[in-house]
Amino acid sequence: HGESRQWQKAVGLLQSLEAARAANIFSYGTAIRACQKCMQWQVAAEILAAMARSGVEANEVVVNAAMSGYEKAGAWQKAVRLLAAMPLKSFRPDTFSYSSATSACQRSFHWQEGLRSLPTMLAAGVTPSHVTFNASIKACERGGMWRLALLCFSDMLEMSCGPTLVTFSSLMSAFAAGTKWRPVLQLLEDMELSSIPCNTITCNTALSACAQSGRWKVACHLLASMLQSAVEPNAISFSATISACEGQWQVALRLLASMSAFETTPNEITFGSAISTCEKAGQWEAALQILTWSFLVRVEPNEITLNSCISACAKAGQWEMALQTLHQMLCQTLQADSVSFNSAINACGQGKQWELSLLILSEFPAVRLLPDIISYNASVSACASASLWQMAIALLEGIGRVRLSPNEISFNASLSALEKSAQWQLACQLLSEMRQVRVVPDVISYNSSISACEKGSQWQVALRLFGSLRSCSLFPSRVTYAAAISACEKSGQWRMALQLLSKMLASRMTPNEITFNAALKAAEKGAQWQLALHLLSSMSTYELEPTISSFSACVVACQRGRQRRAVSDLLALITAADLH
Template sequence: MALLVLASHGGHLLHGRAVLDRMKRSNVLPTSVTLTQLFRLCNDIEEAYLMKQQLTEEYRNVAWDESVWESVLFACSRNLAGADRKRIWLILDEFLSEIKSTNIVLNKAMYLPLLLVTSETRDISRALTYYEDMKRDKIYMTDALWGALLQVCASAANDEEALKIMKDMSDQDVMLNALHCTSYLNALARNGRIETAIDFLHYMANSPKSSPTASFGGIFVDLPDMICIRAVLRACVENEPYQTALSLFDDIRNGCFGPNVALDETCYNILLAACPDADEAKKLIREMNLSRRHRKGAIPPSKVSYTRAISVCRKSKDVDSALYFVKHARDNGVSPDLQMYTAAIWVSAEAENVRCATKLFREMKEKNIAPSLVTYNGLITAYARKGDADSALDLYFSALSDGFETSRPTSALLASTLRKIDEADTRLQSIEKVINASHGDELDSQTLGPILILAIETYAKLGRVDDALHIFHKIQIPCDVGCVRAITCALSVNPDYWSEAVAIIHSSDTVVGQAPSYIDPVSLGYAMIACAKANKWEEALVLFRLYGDWKTPNVALNSLISACGRNGRADIALEVLNDMYQPDLLSYRKAMIACNQAEHEARRVAVKSGSTGSYNENQEFQWWECALSLLRRMKEDGFKPDMPTYSSAISACEAAGKWQRALSILQTAIQDSHDDSLNLYCFNAALAACEKGNAWVEALDLFERMKQMSGRGLSPNVVTYGSLILALENAGQKDMALSIFRDAMRKDVVKPWRNTRDEKGNYMRAMDLHSFSAAMARAAVRNHLEQLRSKSPTDEFHDLVIVVGKGLRSGDEQPVLRDAAEQVLLREYGLTSEVDSSNYGRLLVKGEAIKNMVARWNL
């Protein structure tokens, strides 16, 4: 036992475990005193938890009394900075439940560590619950318990509860000391109630400046001390205008807070940090200097004072004033030290005064003052601001040769400097020098992170994705999240690297400063985009299902929706849309495009199978209906559809032959949109819908409306004319179709004639129907032949060459354009044609046959 006591005084848990092992080998059972000493050796809550588990498993028969649990709870209150709040209370709740199960009542020695934990976790509700429990159990409130309670209020910035507790203390005739009052003042300051904090200081001192309305419940308080004063002065400096801090400073100078409070160097230094400019700092330094004349209370400026004054000059980039303070310190017998020189160098850096920064740097080295890494960073910044990357790099390597390790701020400075080099290859050479200067085979992203990010981005910009991957794979685990984002962004640009992006996400759950299972949502988004670009929508969907949450970027989910639509999985696209935390306008647009694509694909399949009349009716739902449903839903969600969105809805209705719906949506789009946003595609889709629905009158009306709006960028194009001509032709309105075709020719929308060569190389004029639809091809042939009615049989007639293409897009069927042209020639005009032997993409009608046709017309 004596060995355990010695170990506990030394704080050596390993020694304690060794003693416990010796006791076990000697068959000596530990007592409650043994357990108490063991828990005193634990440095934090995790060690206490592991110790508790071990002791419970090995010594089930040892009694756990109050003293043991007191020691356990105190161990849990140590070194909580950075610990996970949920984990802390998970362990403590487990311990408290076990204490309760053994019928042990919490005492004041147990409540104290619990209150300390609530202070560290800022859990005011738990602290107040414990306070009520203590009042219920009539536990005597010690000064430590009162102090811990008030400290919880301070950490949680809850001044109202702090005042209530202070009133309870006053009701129990407890005099509030300066430490208690400091907690209340801190609560006020953290809650932004600086004026109330100043009022409370005056209340404590019973000052004439105390506000008559600020009674603070008539609580009994001690006189303020310098700790109270400094707490409020710091709060003024951090949260209030300078004049507020200066006013409090003057009150201290004038003795408003009693005999225990007087200005000291700390007060001056606090106020110096808040000075708005160098002139104000000079006044304070001068005042401190003049205090030397007093026999008592002299407060000459120190090195800290001068450093604060120099740092003020950084705000206004006032190099002259910074040099003034350095000289003033030297003249007053205060030798400039590292901090003063460093502050002055940083002022020069902010002012981009490289010459001054370099001079100060040399001066401090001449005085054998070794520069710190912060000093080097200031000088590097000076050169960086001037765009001198070479000098900045030289300084960086000088810092390394002086024995300094690379820090993240230094890497960030270098990265910002190198990023300004326009030439990517030159920039890359400098980056590689920095990386090669690091020790070991692995790269530390916690220190080199900004440089590594820049390297990956530069390699990617040069198209050297493999080199970017090589750099990334050299980074040691845990990896900086910025590096993961940089490499996944680089991979997302080139879809060939989608598998590498997926592999990185699956192995990127070890990120600096995050829980083991953390996956960065931005990196996840880039990987999903890479998969979507490569049409690997299944892989993107798996990533989303495994790691996605409300933080997953919309741009990635929108990309996934597009990929699903392109690959015929509109159903998955809608699932993704429904799973989105907050879809945006683009989400709805891409989902509607997916529905449109699905509707068109359904029609293509139906046409190919010969069931065009009933393909919609056999489905449980229709994609055009889904598109309209999305259109309504996005309006309900507060989004205003844009023209591409309307276009998709109209196109879906067009594919389904729902011309009435298409026209209705078009009308809504016209009413909702500005003239400059109207989309020709909307009108063309609506026209095509009218054509499929045999609504030629409505199609003609829509065409006339388009012509009226031609001044708004809505001039009919070849698709417009093609749809209208087909609608008129299907309705038997061939003359009207011919008139529309001639209108298209007059406006140069269609140009059926071009010059080509015959088999002998001679120029010839041919009718080129290559890019025409079948209906427009028929109209073109019909138009030319009708124009021949004015000819005489005695006129000269040349062979008619019609370019119809080789029918490569017609599959196994007869070429569409050839069939259309032959149909008009033979059935309507009795002209036979033959395929040009030199080019089977051409039809040839002999001039003699045309002459005979004209002769028949003139009989």
């Protein structure tokens, strides 16, 4: 009965023997093994308990059979308890006992418990087998402990326990999870030296490691090696290689197109990987073309794939295509999530469609979703891009009412709205409020506030904010200097503006066109024609092309300094450069 896995019949026969008081160690053992083979571990546990109640002494064989059942069912706690109880019953756990307990733990993702078995086993003088080591390495893989996995592998080799295909696969997976692509490739070579042939699974693990590390050239080379050898790549192989091609969307498209030549059919993961690669590269048109392709070959995209398409459209400000993809998602009865709606809000914001952003935000309850902080931040940013500071502030205040906490992005988006509308007083107030709610302002927060002061002709407040950066352990950026210099220039504080430029250059920070033009305007207002000419000629040092604004400021400065020759030369340069 046990051999035929007819566990019900075996249990029935055992019950008959028990009724006749004829059950013995052999009948109990046979019934337990029958249950173990059919993964009826609960029944096996009950038989083991009944055996103890009947006074029949168990032996190592019976206990190991029960242990094996627990392992296959992933009943790790029962396996560990049974292993611990064996010495109490005067049973000596053997290699099989420890291996089963370790395997039961790793199958149930309780890898820490599983790893305790190996040192206990060695301390007890029990020699581990390749099964024991494989289970331990697998436990390390489950826990993402590649260093421990490597130690187990070293112990395995020291004890002359030959590694198997399972050993290499588990060790490679542990390294892949830790984004250690070089050791994974080394293990592939070690497999060949050990005369263990690579298969599709091991090669896919190596490709996955390359994908997680962004090693697209190595992944493509490995895939080419698979195509030239007896190892047949599958959709997972191509998906992993395509995922490795982050920033190389054209290579990803070529790989996707080549699959048919190798009689491999793309699946939703393959298409999703290609679309994700295009999304990260900002290639929204290519992403949508791949989506159309997937429909043509009747591969239904999943939510993650469509979210990538919406995100690709959002990054390019293609709000209409983003909404169309979201509509398509809803029509296909796919479960649109917060990511889908947040990307759509962001797309509308990028496309200056703030009304649609707020409309989508209001639709969350209708689809049984709760807007998160990303939803509100995207909506605030949409209002900021349209210079709707009142609406942005209202949304910021609304975040707290829905039991969410505004973060750095929430405040910075609101400050951007205030900056665009020259609301310098509110910007300064909001900057101080950030610390009150335990949100630390960053340099972007200060940049927006300083720019708001610049637009509001508040150069002194701008300089106070600029000066307070150091006390907050922040360093001014090019944008910070440009905003402060411009604030001083617009308020006629040309000396202060030029001092800031000098400070910027002394800190070895490269100015941009905006900074130079602001400094030139300051020199113009101070009639500092020599300095203006020097600044204009210095632009080429930083590989910057003077604009019409640059020349105009310099011309006016020279005119005020009555430098007719210089004015004539500058006008000739403007004409030669065909600036308008």
